[in-house]
Every structure is written in C-alpha cells, then in structure tokens.
Amino acid sequence: MTEEKAQKIVKASELDHDLRYKISEQVGAKTLLKCIQCGVCSSGCTVSEFIDLQPHRVVASLLLGLKDVILSSNAIWTCSLCHRCTERCPKGVDYSFILALIRNLAVEEGNAPKEYTDTIKTIYENGFVVPYTEGMKKTIDRRRESFELPEIVSPNLDEIRFIIKNTKLGNLIENENNDKKEDK
Amino acid sequence: MSDAYALFLGCTIPLKFPHFEKAFREISALLDITYKEMEGASCCPDPVATQSLNVDTWLTLAARNLAIAEKMDLDIMTVCSGCYETLKTTRVLLEEDKDAFGRVNSVLNQINYKYKGTSDVFHFVELFVQDEMLEKIREKIVTPLDNLNIAAHYGCHLIRPSNILQFDDPERPESMDKILNILGANTVAFASKLECCGYCARLNEDIGFKLVEEKMIDLTRLDNEVDVMVAVCPACVSQYDRKERLLQRNTEEDLNIPILYLPELMALAFGVDQTKLDLSRRSVKPKKLLEKLKI
Incomplete structure (x- = not known):
C-alpha cells in the first residue's frame, strides 16, 4: 500500500455512528437512509465539476459517519440549489435539503460563511x-x-x-x- | 385557485426592482386579479442563507408570514420564485412533520402568532396558466408578440422539487411557454432550457458565469434569432442581465440577449405605456425588441 493510500485509512473509533440519525431525524430528511448509491444525484449535479466530493459520496460519507470528510469538503457550500438531485432520486432522497441540514451542522460548529x-x-x-x-x-x-x-x-x-x-x-x-x- | 389573494412581494422586487412590481400590478389590474397587501410581512426568508444557517429559523420566519395570510383568510400569491419555494416548502414540511409544527408554533405563540397551515401558496404563473386566465390574457392583447422568438427560462424554484411544489412537469415544463404562445410569440426549444442560472451558488461566481455563458451561447446558435429571454424570478433576471454584460467584454460573440421579467413582456403586449415600466433599467437594453414591436 502506498503511503498516500495509507493516510486515507479511517479507524472505526473515528466514525460518528449517530451522524446519519442526527440528520435523518430532522424535518425533511426522513428519506436519507434509503440511499442506494446509484449516483443519479451526481450525474445531474449542476456544480459537479466545482466540487471535491460528489453528492452520492457526500451521502455515503454521511451514512458511514465520516463527519470531517463532509465538513472539510467544498461540496457543502457550493450547491446552486437547482434541486435536480432531489427531483431525480429514484428513492426519494431529498439531497438538496439534506445538504442544508449539513450546512446547519457546520454552522453549529462555528463555520458559517x-x-x-x-x-x-x-x-x-x-x-x-x-x-x-x-x-x-x-x-x-x-x-x-x-x-x-x-x-x-x-x-x-x-x-x-x-x-x-x-x-x-x-x-x-x-x-x-x-x-x-x-x-x- | 381563489378569488382573491394575499400579495406576498418579498424583498428583492419591492426594494431593488420596483419596476418589476409595477409591471405585475399593471397587468394584474388589466386581468382583474384581486389581491390585498400583506402589511408587516418580512423577508420570506431567503432559501439560501437563512435555510443554510438554521432550518428552524427559516421555517419559523416563513410560518410567521404564512400566519399573516391566514389571519387575512387568503391564499398567498408570490411574484418571486425564491419566495414561492420558501413559503410552499415550509407549508409542506410543517404539514408532514408534527414535531417541527410544534417547535415553530412554540416560538410564534410567544409573539402572538399561530400557524395553522390553512393558506395555500401560489406563484403568479400558476394563476396565469389556468384555462380561463389564458383566455382573459388573449382578450387583453393590444400588441401581439407574433414576430418574436422567445426563450423561456423557468428557473429552478418554480418547478423543483416537484413533490413539494406540485406544479408543471419538472423535466418538461410548459406553463411559461403556454402564456407566451397565447401572447402570439414563438417559444424556442433549446438544450439548456432547464439549466440553473447559478445565482444561489453565490460563494463561487465562476459557477454563475459558466452557466450564463453556456445558456447564452446555446441561444445564439439557434436557427431563429432569439429576441428576448423571459424569467419569473428576480434572481434569474438580475443574474443573466449582469453576467451577460460582463462576459461580453471577453468574447467576440454577441451574447447580449435582453432578459425580461414575464409581467414586463405581458405589460408590453397589453399596451401598457413602456415609459411606466422603465425598461432601460438593466445592463442589456431591450432596444431592438421594442423596435421590432414598434413601441
């Protein structure tokens, strides 16, 4: 394994296992847990080329509890709110609203633009x-x-x-x- | 749809673009649309910053505005897609989520408001596209737009997400085209018709520039020369108007397609004196358009 890859290993103890529920319990985010990682959200994303973590990867990171990966990504503040992800999701996951809840989380941690x-x-x-x-x-x-x-x-x-x-x-x-x- | 509405103007139109409000009021009077002013209404609040900072703040400020309409016993008519999205989404979310409904009301009750969820929310496009209203629009035409090729820009917050807004087809909308066709105009089909204007991605201006440029280049490549692009949201109108002009500085192409707010174009078709509308108040002047319409 290259050194670069080794640095990407995340220890189980670093995962926030409740992160997914913190988001999914909130208003408008009830469908989060249904994501099947099909990538439709990312394929139609207006700002796809401007972000370092594509929408379906943001959701995957959210489900895994990789809070820092999400909060350090530029994806959370770059969305143009076109709602195409939400519109096209075959499982009804409201990604653009979930992103708003992730932004709220970043704000709680003191990172409001x-x-x-x-x-x-x-x-x-x-x-x-x-x-x-x-x-x-x-x-x-x-x-x-x-x-x-x-x-x-x-x-x-x-x-x-x-x-x-x-x-x-x-x-x-x-x-x-x-x-x-x-x-x- | 109702007989009368609570008119929700928001902030951007009445404070920054009063000429849009003027156009809307002129055509509403001609179409006999009855509305009452929503005195004491605040910012909707905006679906970008406020929602991003705290969803509960966003919902509660919106519910306060909705509660004002409820007291008036009227449904809301919005003139801006951002307001439409905020107010309608709040209405749907608070209906689905009893906890949020309770949280919002526990704050509102302390300032003597009660949100019940009895007033519905409409964008004026929803009203105008009703059959009987299309007929009325046809009757009011003084200057038909027969010789115009128009690009309809729907913007995002009029049609998406469709499970909340429940208006028009999110992938193949036709409401604006129907209104423009009734006025006599030819509406053009173009690949980037449903693309976002990029205004809401305001922390990175490159996104807006890219999206505006792509749409303008798309429109200049069509067989028919596009005379004007039309939108129903003040953010979209200002985004294209300003960025087209800035992009023009660095290109050989003629990207200067004027953009009008739909009520402005309707007012022209209805014979409203164009000096009342102050159409010169934009970067890309609709001079050629007015010449073509001989007004």
Whole structure:
C-alpha cells in the first residue's frame, strides 16, 4: 500500500455512528437512509465539476459517519440549489435539503460563511434581505413613489429578532455585534 | 385557485426592482386579479442563507408570514420564485412533520402568532396558466408578440422539487411557454432550457458565469434569432442581465440577449405605456425588441 493510500485509512473509533440519525431525524430528511448509491444525484449535479466530493459520496460519507470528510469538503457550500438531485432520486432522497441540514451542522460548529451571516444580520436589522433604513429607505421610497407604488409597511422588528434569537441563531448575531464593536 | 389573494412581494422586487412590481400590478389590474397587501410581512426568508444557517429559523420566519395570510383568510400569491419555494416548502414540511409544527408554533405563540397551515401558496404563473386566465390574457392583447422568438427560462424554484411544489412537469415544463404562445410569440426549444442560472451558488461566481455563458451561447446558435429571454424570478433576471454584460467584454460573440421579467413582456403586449415600466433599467437594453414591436 502506498503511503498516500495509507493516510486515507479511517479507524472505526473515528466514525460518528449517530451522524446519519442526527440528520435523518430532522424535518425533511426522513428519506436519507434509503440511499442506494446509484449516483443519479451526481450525474445531474449542476456544480459537479466545482466540487471535491460528489453528492452520492457526500451521502455515503454521511451514512458511514465520516463527519470531517463532509465538513472539510467544498461540496457543502457550493450547491446552486437547482434541486435536480432531489427531483431525480429514484428513492426519494431529498439531497438538496439534506445538504442544508449539513450546512446547519457546520454552522453549529462555528463555520458559517461570512456572506450568509451578513444576510441574516441584514434580516435581523431590517426584516428584509435588502437594507431598508435611513438613507437607503429614503432612496427606495422615492423610487417607489416615482412608480406610484404603495408604501412599504415594515415588519415589527422585535418579532423578527425574537424568532432569530429563539431558533439558535442568536449567538451568530451576538458574535457579529461583538466583532463589530471590536473593529471599532 | 381563489378569488382573491394575499400579495406576498418579498424583498428583492419591492426594494431593488420596483419596476418589476409595477409591471405585475399593471397587468394584474388589466386581468382583474384581486389581491390585498400583506402589511408587516418580512423577508420570506431567503432559501439560501437563512435555510443554510438554521432550518428552524427559516421555517419559523416563513410560518410567521404564512400566519399573516391566514389571519387575512387568503391564499398567498408570490411574484418571486425564491419566495414561492420558501413559503410552499415550509407549508409542506410543517404539514408532514408534527414535531417541527410544534417547535415553530412554540416560538410564534410567544409573539402572538399561530400557524395553522390553512393558506395555500401560489406563484403568479400558476394563476396565469389556468384555462380561463389564458383566455382573459388573449382578450387583453393590444400588441401581439407574433414576430418574436422567445426563450423561456423557468428557473429552478418554480418547478423543483416537484413533490413539494406540485406544479408543471419538472423535466418538461410548459406553463411559461403556454402564456407566451397565447401572447402570439414563438417559444424556442433549446438544450439548456432547464439549466440553473447559478445565482444561489453565490460563494463561487465562476459557477454563475459558466452557466450564463453556456445558456447564452446555446441561444445564439439557434436557427431563429432569439429576441428576448423571459424569467419569473428576480434572481434569474438580475443574474443573466449582469453576467451577460460582463462576459461580453471577453468574447467576440454577441451574447447580449435582453432578459425580461414575464409581467414586463405581458405589460408590453397589453399596451401598457413602456415609459411606466422603465425598461432601460438593466445592463442589456431591450432596444431592438421594442423596435421590432414598434413601441
């Protein structure tokens, strides 16, 4: 066996045997365990050439409990959400949604891409994914007025913030706010 | 389908592309579509970042929006495929999963909302493609699109995954083509018709560039010159419009095919004054198209 191959050996003790259930028990992921490794998901994947672990290999790694292999792959953040994998799976495995749950897992471990935390922060501050306060609000309102469109009634931000904080993303917002303070 | 709808605009259209909203409202008025504004609705929330960060956050914010429509006792009409996917998927998942339904409501109850699951969710394409609505569309035509060759871009979140969205054929969709054909246009068949625009793979822009280029090259190779590509999602429209322009800088090919939001093209066919629509607000101007339509 070459040295390179030897390095790929994973010891049984390093496997997370509950990983598959952690995912399959969640909303929308009930079909995970039915995967037969046929590879239809990978053959139609929009971003296939951009990823280092093809969809059916991500599922195989998930079923084996190779958490680090999955979380260190670029496959989890490269998906274009075209849903063709889910659409074509003969066993009804919702891969694109399972990938969202894997992303959630990566976020829990502190690996959220900045672009995404910026988005949730914008929603936290505006209720929308587009900034809608002060100067921005004025510009947007003026443009809407020129089209004779009705005024925007913003959501109650306390409600939006309550939801974000009470569905485990509070830390993300707080970390962001702290980072901001430190930057200053 | 219902008699009246709760109009869910989302954020991208009303805040970034109000001219799309204008086109939608103009044609809705002409087609006698009755809707009420959803005051206090938030971001749907977006099916990329929010869902990726935490599925429960995504479901709960979406269920709050659905609960607003339930209070209005109306089904939701969306004007964006991203909103359509988020709201409809949330509705289906919460119906299937009682635990998630309970978790979502335990948060919502603390801010005096209750999600029941009584309001359905539609994209306007679903409404427009109904037989009686197609007839109405035909009656409203002022400028038929007879001499146009149009590429319909369905995008992903209007038709996939079909077990959740349950609209049109996911591998051979025809709803947009039907609407465009009623307006008189010839819709072209092309190999990359069902390809994704790549907008949601936003952490790697190369993916978007590759997908946009492939589709544009595909369209320029057809026997009939394509006058315009049409989409029903603001992300798809902005993705092609912006990237076509950037790609054009490095190629000899003419990749500048204008892309319109379906309601904009419908408004033109219905004789809505094009100055109201601000069609110049994009990178690839639909100048030739307007000349061809003599407006």
